[in-house]
Amino acid sequence: MAQARNVCRARGARLTPSREAVLQLIWQNHKPIGAYALIEQLAKLNGKRVLPPTVYRAIDFLLGLGLIHRIASLNSFIGCPFPDSAHSDLFLVCRACGSAAECSAEGINSAIAATAARAGFTAESQSVEILGLCPQCNLQSAESAE
């Protein structure tokens, strides 16, 4: 959270209470969480109802700063573990437990850059999501299959 404050200060952005609350909730979850689940949790915390624009605005703000990421294939959001450094925007999404691990993978990014360049395409951002089984769930499914 201190890190988040630094990022905001560096960019002249205001980490207001409601934005911070959304960031907290997303960070506490170690899995991607949907906007409406955030709405519910926020309503419970605040003791009053919370409307969609409230959280979507906070989400947009946090996405813009790179403090969270959107997992397009799940319509949900997850905290970014390295908000200051450049990152790959690459996720290993487990279909069993719903986790989404962000990976740094230089090889992939350079391969993507090369592919885009070859096609004459100017890459601006990317969404790379690998769906499968995380190590834990993989073990479990192997056990249950015995």
Next chain:
Amino acid sequence: MAQARNVCRARGARLTPSREAVLQLIWQNHKPIGAYALIEQLAKLNGKRVLPPTVYRAIDFLLGLGLIHRIASLNSFIGCPFPDSAHSDLFLVCRACGSAAECSAEGINSAIAATAARAGFTAESQSVEILGLCPQCNLQSAESAE
């Protein structure tokens, strides 16, 4: 379309008229198209109203056979140009014109496989979408900036 029929025959699946109609529409569009746009077009073709489950079922069927792909970042669907061969599921999505070009990029797939393996993750499918400007739109934006 003959190709589509072959794929179906090979898999013992039935390319019924409504599935074929949806496939046609997706193929005719050279850009990703959303489910509700398909519903409209299909209704116009058929001269009667079409309900969501109808197209979503066709979409699921076609996705299952690899005849179309889902572009997660756009909630829309596009035809697969190489339905029989293995493919990368990698798209160059233009934010200006909305096109989505499917790329074969061996380097990326091997890099992804290596990253997943290193993390002990079993990859099953992937969604790799590069957002940016396609060559045509790139030129145009360069011109208009002069």
Next chain:
DNA sequence: CCCAATAATGTTATGTTATAACATTTCTAT
């Protein structure tokens, strides 16, 4: 300090995407 400009939030309404659940029809193989 006050005020105007800007930024953020509140509020109402609605748009867009997707699926659950169950009824009916069509197809297939015997």
Next chain:
DNA sequence: ATAGAAATGTTATAACATAACATTATTGGG
């Protein structure tokens, strides 16, 4: 012909997201 399976029709609603405008809070210039 007929039972079982596959596909489609139908109703309803769930889940995700934003437009548009009103109000409040913040900040910087005077």
